[in-house]
Amino acid sequence: MAERMSQDLSEALKETTKEVHEQAENTQFMKSFQKGKVSLREFKLYLASLYYVYSALEEECERNKDNPVYAPVYFPTELNRSASLEKDLEYFYGPTWRREIQCHKATQKYVDRLHHVGQDEPELLVAHAYTRYLGDLSGGQILKAIAQKSLHLPTTGEGLAFFNFPEITNIHKFKQLYRARMNAIPMDAVTEKRILEEAKRSFLLNIEVFEELQRLTQGQPSANGNAVQPKLELRTRGTNRSHSPVAAVENERAQMQHKDMLPSTPLLRWVLALFFLAMTVAVGLYTM
Ligand code: HEM
Numbered sequence: 001m002a003e004r005m006s007q008d009l010s011e012a013l014k015e016t017t018k019e020v021h022e023q024a025e026n027t028q029f030m031k032s033f034q035k036g037k038v039s040l041r042e043f044k045l046y047l048a049s050l051y052y053v054y055s056a057l058e059e060e061c062e063r064n065k066d067n068p069v070y071a072p073v074y075f076p077t078e079l080n081r082s083a084s085l086e087k088d089l090e091y092f093y094g095p096t097w098r099r100e101i102q103c104h105k106a107t108q109k110y111v112d113r114l115h116h117v118g119q120d121e122p123e124l125l126v127a128h129a130y131t132r133y134l135g136d137l138s139g140g141q142i143l144k145a146i147a148q149k150s151l152h153l154p155t156t157g158e159g160l161a162f163f164n165f166p167e168i169t170n171i172h173k174f175k176q177l178y179r180a181r182m183n184a185i186p187m188d189a190v191t192e193k194r195i196l197e198e199a200k201r202s203f204l205l206n207i208e209v210f211e212e213l214q215r216l217t218q219g220q221p222s223a224n225g226n227a228v229q230p231k232l233e234l235r236t237r238g239t240n241r242s243h244s245p246v247a248a249v250e251n252e253r254a255q256m257q258h259k260d261m262l263p264s265t266p267l268l269r270w271v272l273a274l275f276f277l278a279m280t281v282a283v284g285l286y287t288m
Contacts (some may be wrong), residue, residue: 010179020203060118084161127198
């Protein structure tokens with residue numbers, strides 16, 4: 001067997017993907033998300049894209065569950081996301097969600113890579129599982145809180161099943177276990193290097209998806225040349241309108257209109273405030 005690298009796989013993965021992680025965080029889509037500026041339309045497209053990605057990833061994890069190059073990190077009960085994404089998509093798109101969503105080009109590229117890896121280079125599958133699942137258990141938890149607040153989603157969790165891991169009681173400990181399992185996968189130095197490269201590739205595939213989402217929601221032509229305007233109308237099963245995405249959109253619109261009515265510069269606001277103050281004093285003096 002060829003020489004094994006000195007550093008643990010988990011440490012090497014973290015180090016190697018640091019730069020692409022920053023790149024992913026700094027995509028326009030993720031920056032808007034972090035600022036709480038993600039629109040409902042963007043969020044719905046994001047979930048739809050994730051659904052295709054996780055369906056492919058989990059199909060390949062299932063295929064390789066007994067393969068020693070993947071088996072140690074096979075945690076379907078704790079990690080699988082496809083079923084929770086199905087719930088979220090039904091919440092946002094309604095019962096016909098399967099007909100409403102589509103797999104856009106960058107997502108399809110990611111899906112194709114996952115199938116290729118799962119079928120032809122299964123030793124690289126751990127890189128994809130790492131990128132998505134450890135990401136969901138890390139930054140994903142921050143995004144959950146932001147999405148809930150900015151889209152006014154119910155605190156009971158509807159529409160956010162993707163971000164919830166009910167089978168994991170302690171996320172920090174689970175991540176430690178996951179890292180230990182990754183480190184226990186038998187591999188030589190050449191394979192480890194290929195896994196590190198694949199992890200970077202996986203981040204880049206995610207970045208391409210975010211960039212495509214951005215283009216789609218801006219109504220600009222997508223990479224395949226089609227200007228895609230996703231549907232805005234919403235169907236939800238939620239009975240509490242104030243918590244529904246519809247209410248969120250209405251709220252968003254109302255907030256925008258409200259903002260439009262206010263003077264845009266602080267100076268103008270001061271002048272207006274002084275004007276009203278002077279008027280109040282004048283009326284007071286007049287009525288005395
Ligand atoms: C706004 C977007 C994001 C934020 C705020 C964010 C934030 C974080 C934070 C705080 C950690 C924890 C670091 C630690 O425990 O030391 C983390 C880890 C991680 N993130 Fe992100 N992240 C974001 C996007 C992404 C994306 C898009 C991916 C991949 C698709 C990703 C994949 C990962 C992975 C794999 C880890 C685990 C690193 C390790 O411990 O090896 N993150 N992220």
